Amino acid sequence: MFDQFRNKFSISDEKWKQYTSYFERIEVPAKTVLLEEGEVSKKLFIIEKGCIRVWFNNNGKDLTTQFFFENQSVASIESFMKKFPSSVVIETIEPAVLWWISKNNLDIILKEIKEIPDLRDRLFDMLFERTFDYMKYFVSFIKDSPTQRYLALIKERPQVVVRVPQHYIASYLGISTVHLSRIKSKFVQQK
Amino acid sequence: MFDQFRNKFSISDEKWKQYTSYFERIEVPAKTVLLEEGEVSKKLFIIEKGCIRVWFNNNGKDLTTQFFFENQSVASIESFMKKFPSSVVIETIEPAVLWWISKNNLDIILKEIKEIPDLRDRLFDMLFERTFDYMKYFVSFIKDSPTQRYLALIKERPQVVVRVPQHYIASYLGISTVHLSRIKSKFVQQK
DNA sequence: TTTATTTGATAACAAATGTTATCGTCTGCC
DNA sequence: GGCAGACGATAACATTTGTTATCAAATAAA
Numbered sequence: 144m145f146d147q148f149r150n151k152f153s154i155s156d157e158k159w160k161q162y163t164s165y166f167e168r169i170e171v172p173a174k175t176v177l178l179e180e181g182e183v184s185k186k187l188f189i190i191e192k193g194c195i196r197v198w199f200n201n202n203g204k205d206l207t208t209q210f211f212f213e214n215q216s217v218a219s220i221e222s223f224m225k226k227f228p229s230s231v232v233i234e235t236i237e238p239a240v241l242w243w244i245s246k247n248n249l250d251i252i253l254k255e256i257k258e259i260p261d262l263r264d265r266l267f268d269m270l271f272e273r274t275f276d277y278m279k280y281f282v283s284f285i286k287d288s289p290t291q292r293y294l295a296l297i298k299e300r301p302q303v304v305v306r307v308p309q310h311y312i313a314s315y316l317g318i319s320t321v322h323l324s325r326i327k328s329k330f331v332q333q334k
Numbered sequence: 335m336f337d338q339f340r341n342k343f344s345i346s347d348e349k350w351k352q353y354t355s356y357f358e359r360i361e362v363p364a365k366t367v368l369l370e371e372g373e374v375s376k377k378l379f380i381i382e383k384g385c386i387r388v389w390f391n392n393n394g395k396d397l398t399t400q401f402f403f404e405n406q407s408v409a410s411i412e413s414f415m416k417k418f419p420s421s422v423v424i425e426t427i428e429p430a431v432l433w434w435i436s437k438n439n440l441d442i443i444l445k446e447i448k449e450i451p452d453l454r455d456r457l458f459d460m461l462f463e464r465t466f467d468y469m470k471y472f473v474s475f476i477k478d479s480p481t482q483r484y485l486a487l488i489k490e491r492p493q494v495v496v497r498v499p500q501h502y503i504a505s506y507l508g509i510s511t512v513h514l515s516r517i518k519s520k521f522v523q524q525k
Numbered sequence: 526t527t528t529a530t531t532t533g534a535t536a537a538c539a540a541a542t543g544t545t546a547t548c549g550t551c552t553g554c555c
Numbered sequence: 556g557g558c559a560g561a562c563g564a565t566a567a568c569a570t571t572t573g574t575t576a577t578c579a580a581a582t583a584a585a
Contacts, residue, residue: 201477208473221466263448270461275412277468282399284475285508286392289572309533317476319573324534480542500563510543515564531582536575543570551562 144168144191144242147214152262158255165248170240177217177241178233184222186243190215193239194306198314199231207315210236210303236307289318290326335359335382335433338405343453349446356439361431368408368432369424375413377434381406384430385497389505390422398506401427401494427498480509481517 145163154162166189171177178184180200188195190213197209197217208231211217222229223246256262283292293316297304303312313323336354345353357380362368369375371391379386381404388400388408399422402408413420414437447453474483484507488495494503504514 199473206476208476220462221469224462257451257454260448263454267458267461270458270465271411271415274461274465274468277465277472278412281468281472281475282390284472285397285399286390308531310531320533321535321574322572325572328534499561501561511563512544512565513542516542519564526585528585529583531580533580534578536577538574540573541571544568546567547565549562549564552560553558554560555556555558 144189162252165244165252166242167244168240168242170238171235172238173235175235175239176232177235178219178222178229178231180230180232181228182222183226184219184229185246187216187218187223187246187249188233189242189244190217191240191242193235193237193241194302195233195235195239196307196311197231197233198311205232205314207311210300210307210311210315212302212306236311284317289316289322290329292316293323293326335380345453353443356435356443357433358435359431359433361429362426363429364426366426366430367423368426369410369413369420369422371421371423372419373413374417375410375420376437378407378409378414378437378440379424380433380435381408382431382433384426384428384432385493386424386426386430387498387502388422388424389502396423396505398502401491401498401502401506403493403497427502475508480507480513481520483507484514484517 145166149159152159168191177186177188177195190211192213194213195211195217196207197211197219198205198207200206217233219229219231219233221227222231253266256266283295287295293312296312296316303315309323310320313320316323318326336357340350343350359382368377368379368386381402383404385404386402386408387398388402388410389396389398391397408424410420410422410424412418413422444457447457474486478486484503487503487507494506500514501511504511507514509517
């Protein structure tokens with residue numbers, strides 16, 4: 144699982160062994176809740192197989208904010224970093240194979256990594272990238288119509304459209320399931 | 335201008351003098367463009383007086399994404415960090431007094447700061463906070479109606495409503511000026 | 526297999542929001 | 556003081572999007 148990351152980092156073999164030993168593998172069925180609303184996040188997950196969504200409850204409706212697939216890491220960052228009760232729920236969509244690491248162990252790794260200028264800079268870059276992603280996502284929201292956003296999703300993240308049930312996609316796009324159906328049927332008609 | 339920040343950081347007097355000497359003070363009228371679309375951002379601004387908006391051109395309409403006021407720092411982060419042509423425009427709304435620092439000089443400061451564990455951690459925290467802010471902003475967009483977002487703006491950032499022309503606020507909220515007018519008139523009627 | 530659940534499409538109607546146009550007010554500028 | 560441009564309110568109409576309800580198909584569970 145971790146071999147793909149191995150050559151990206153200049154870390155000694157011993158350290159690498161130590162770090163990977165912090166992770167534990169689990170298999171869970173679809174619709175497994177990995178983090179509940181109000182719970183303080185203590186684990187960060189890496190997805191070996193399956194997909195996960197992050198959502199929150201808004202007056203009984205669930206609103207999906209993110210999708211994650213293979214090789215991505217998932218946590219309620221704010222809850223994880225600040226030990227706040229999580230406002231979001233993390234839940235599998237498909238049966239999944241996951242690796243998780245505790246916050247304590249991750250902190251050990253991070254502390255060490257931050258002392259290595261090279262890796263530290265990469266850490267900063269990753270953080271920036273996350274922020275940029277949010278900015279892009281946000282800009283597309285105020286800039287584009289639901290139809291345009293759906294087309295962009297098909298183009299940029301085809302996995303989502305294929306693997307994720309439509310009502311999750313609708314809530315991710317900020318529209319009703321009915322409206323998403325209408326958007327799709329329009330394209331069928333045009334053909 | 336910088337004295338307010340002075341005691342927040344444990345930096346020697348000499349270093350502090352050096353750092354502050356990197357900044358230059360300018361006064362500009364309202365509607366001054368500080369960064370044009372397509373330009374690579376080479377300056378970071380701190381606002382002593384006045385307010386600034388960040389916007390981008392979307393098919394001839396301008397969409398405002400952020401407002402900044404006194405003591406806040408402003409830059410097209412992505413352009414500034416990665417030397418990309420900026421997709422956004424930075425423009426004063428009111429006549430303003432600003433301090434700017436070049437990317438080169440800021441990099442000198444950052445490089446030194448990153449070597450001090452205490453300040454480095456604070457830098458990480460600041461980056462996280464930025465990301466969290468975007469997340470919050472984004473969540474309110476998919477969660478709340480324009481009316482709710484307008485009320486939240488009044489409550490959380492009353493300065494914006496008082497100092498910023500209404501059509502900028504409308505584009506910030508993602509609605510037309512007409513619709514914002516309607517929202518406001520509804521509240522007047524209810525009273 | 527049979528049944529219950531999930532998922533997706535569609536229609537009919539309601540509500541929200543955008544567009545265009547007009548008008549009045551205010552403000553900065555000559 | 557008067558004028559041009561910026562700003563904001565409003566009306567009328569068009570379009571988008573949501574809501575509720577119903578049905579069909581796919582899927583999972585018993």
